[in-house]
Amino acid sequence: SFPLRIPGKPDIVGLEQRARTRLDGTCAYKGKAPGSNGSEGLWIASADKVNLKDAKNVYWFESAYDALAYFQTHVRKDFSLYKSILVSTGGTPTVAQMSGMLT
Secondary structure, three states: OEEEEOOOOOOEEEEEEEEEEOOOOOOEEEEEOOOOOOOOOEEEEOOOOOOHHHOOOEEEEOOHHHHHHHHHHHOOOOHHHHHOEEEEOOOOOOHHHHHHHHO
């Protein structure tokens, strides 16, 4: 699970979940945990704990898995990733997510 936050606010507003077995025991699930604010919440991370307002580079992804895979495969050649922000929308981006990042 990856915690979702609204940009500029410290509280966790939900979780992006991956590879979780459904309640009925069937196949793996990906999406947001019940009760999550998926319309505004984003997974936001930085290897060097860079504040969003100080970031020079922001990389957008559909899932936190995609963001982590990108970081792992590119960081050896691009050390600027340590000073960058990785963001996951947890699916299709919403207007509220975009607006939160740009304000």
